[in-house]
Amino acid sequence: MNTRVEGGLMSVASAAEVIERGVALTIAGEASLLNQLPRGRWIGGTTPYFMTSEGGQCCREAVFVQCLDTVDVSVACYDKDTLAHVLEDAPENGYSIIILPAGSPVLEVYAHHAPDFPDMFIKPIVGWVSGVHLDELGQSSAAVLDGQSGELHTDRAVVLHVSLPEGSTAMVHTVNLFEAGFGPELTFGATSDVLDECCVDGVVGNLADVIAAQETGLRLPLVADYCGAMVNVSIQSVNESAGRVKLYAPVFEGVRYRFARPVADYPAKFMAAMPRHPGNLVFGCNCILNYLHSALEGRKTAQLTGPITFGEVAYQLLNQTAVFLTVEHDD
Structure with missing residues (x-):
């Protein structure tokens, strides 16, 4: 049949x-x-x-x-x-x-x-x-x-x-239409999807503060090169008072991330x-x-x-x- x-x-x-x-x-x-x-x-x-x-x-x-x-x-x-x-x-x-x-x-x-x-x-x-x-x-x-x-x-x-x-x-x-932008390079000391501290161009900082400085808010993901493939990590929420960020997927320790460039016509x-x-x-x-x-x-x-x-x-x-x-x- x-x-x-x-x-x-x-x-x-x-x-x-x-x-x-x-x-x-x-x-x-x-x-x-x-x-x-x-x-x-x-x-x-x-x-x-x-x-x-x-x-x-x-x-x-x-x-x-x-x-x-x-x-x-x-x-x-x-x-x-x-x-x-x-x-x-x-x-x-x-x-x-x-x-x-x-x-x-x-x-x-x-x-x-x-x-x-x-x-x-x-x-x-x-x-x-x-x-x-x-x-x-x-x-x-x-x-x-x-x-x-x-x-x-x-x-x-x-x-x-x-x-x-x-x-x-x-x-x-x-x-994946997103590419890494020209903003700061971000690295993290542990693999996690709940974050506060990160390194911003090698200097210890706070991810929530970095996101607040982005004009695009939560719309653009973090992007990194995973062994030749560009992989996105999207932002779920930001608790500004606690300085804490929740992601939809974890970032990995030692991997270098940047915020993505905007995509004009998806x-x-x-x-x-x-x-x-x-x-x-x-x-x-x-x-x-x-x-x-x-x-x-x-x-x-x-x-x-x-x-x-x-x-x-x-x-x-x-x-x-x-x-x-x-x-x-x-x-």
Whole structure:
């Protein structure tokens, strides 16, 4: 039986029909909608924000479905104590898609320690951080759903491990339009996502004071070169009275950071940055901060569609990026 279907934004009833066909899926949407779906070979996460073929939008009455066009998958859950084994459980040839709840201990473990997990950067892993409607921050909890068991979790990661046939290869891609600016060089004495003290051009200072001096406020991330890849760390909040800054991902000890240059027209530059023929694109996501700060509501981002997220995974945790995965087949 041909189970190939097109994904996208769809009703709960339509998504249920796809699940019941046995298709391997990732699904994003409100918790109340995910809980209505039947059990099957899928994982889900909460967000009401999506990049659709018609552009970015907030929708609380539908779910976004990504179809993986494969039959050889397994679903797994990990807590903060077992998460380090995630890629040891992954197939030798394939890929893994992970969804982690925002604000959870399991996300904190992934953010701080994923680069040191066994088989990291050897086996492909992509994914995203689930969240809630921005009006409900601090009131509702981000969650993930194990479609195989039907269980909703706020303190675990769900993972879909996908095996590929011989001759097929998964490729992880990121689109990061930010570059380091010309401001002060910042370094930190410890790996952390809650900061006060930092070194500013080699002189001890306070990160909250540095941010206060930036005209762009919290809109621009810190950017650093991680072994040849430019990686963003976004600012979540600043407590000026305490002189303390909360980040969406940790900065790492000894790495040199600068604030990013502004991006004038994000959608246009995103279109230019995406490959003209990206191949068989099976998964994609984009950051909520790009959606907010770059005015993506109603605007398209090339062929990349999927959930708008509260953090992205391309091996390690990323911020203010888009992530997608393609599967390449030998001729």
